[in-house]
Amino acid sequence: MIRLAVFASGEGTNLEAILAAIAAGRLDAEVAAVASDRPECGAVARARRHGLPTWALCPSDFPDKAAYERALAAAVTGRGEVDVAVLAGYMRIAGPVLRETFPCMVNLHPSLLPCFPGRDAVAQALAAGVRVTGCTVHFVDEGVDTGPIIAQRAVAVRPGDDAERLRARIQRAEHRLLPEVLSLFAQGRIRREGRRVEILPRARAARPHGGAGGGGGWREPS
Numbered sequence: 607m608i609r610l611a612v613f614a615s616g617e618g619t620n621l622e623a624i625l626a627a628i629a630a631g632r633l634d635a636e637v638a639a640v641a642s643d644r645p646e647c648g649a650v651a652r653a654r655r656h657g658l659p660t661w662a663l664c665p666s667d668f669p670d671k672a673a674y675e676r677a678l679a680a681a682v683t684g685r686g687e688v689d690v691a692v693l694a695g696y697m698r699i700a701g702p703v704l705r706e707t708f709p710c711m712v713n714l715h716p717s718l719l720p721c722f723p724g725r726d727a728v729a730q731a732l733a734a735g736v737r738v739t740g741c742t743v744h745f746v747d748e749g750v751d752t753g754p755i756i757a758q759r760a761v762a763v764r765p766g767d768d769a770e771r772l773r774a775r776i777q778r779a780e781h782r783l784l785p786e787v788l789s790l791f792a793q794g795r796i797r798r799e800g801r802r803v804e805i806l807p808r809a810r811a812a813r814p815h816g817g818a819g820g821g822g823g824w825r826e827p828s
């Protein structure tokens with residue numbers, strides 16, 4: 607069982623997908639905390655409905671980004687150790703404080719990176735006229751959507767798609783992909799060496815002991 611901290615700013619449908627996978631026995635994890643920069647967002651409401659420990663702090667209430675991140679990190683780590691921090695629609699760039707507090711941090715992005723990083727990835731894909739886009743789960747580094755890629759799922763762009771329709775189809779793919787990737791962490795099947803990410807076959811996976819950052823196959827970047 608791994609412990610997750612989920613960071614979100616939006617509707618929280620991916621948080622819901624994670625919780626559904628746990629409830630269905632497809633993901634051996636616990637959501638130890640939910641954190642947000644938007645107290646009024648859907649993700650916070652969903653987290654509270656599920657009775658999860660939830661913190662929503664307004665960055666504008668703090669003197670700077672580091673102070674905001676320190677407060678959020680302290681709240682989350684106060685609930686105990688976190689194996690994987692999951693940015694599931696967290697619409698801020700994780701700064702040094704969050705990245706150092708949670709060295710195993712992954713982000714979900716609605717495109718096939720490295721195409722269309724940053725904001726409005728769905729609109730960027732439509733504007734570029736691509737026939738295929740999708741979603742990516744990657745490790746977070748200091749750049750914007752530049753970290754090592756763990757897994758991707760392709761989604762076709764259909765004639766007549768607008769941003770809303772395409773986003774809905776990408777999100778359906780995300781709702782499968784993100785829990786699958788987290789389950790790989792839980793099974794100790796993700797190994798990272800620098801920018802190289804390897805997904806181990808079942809038989810070769812080290813069983814997690816003390817979480818994904820301990821013996822779960824995930825390794826500190828060298």
Ligand code: GAR
Binds near residue numbers: 621695
């Ligand atoms: C997701 O589609 C995710 O890919 C996107 O925000 C949405 C959150 O949906 N993230 C980004 O655009 C990050 N750059 P949700 O709140 O319903 O899970």
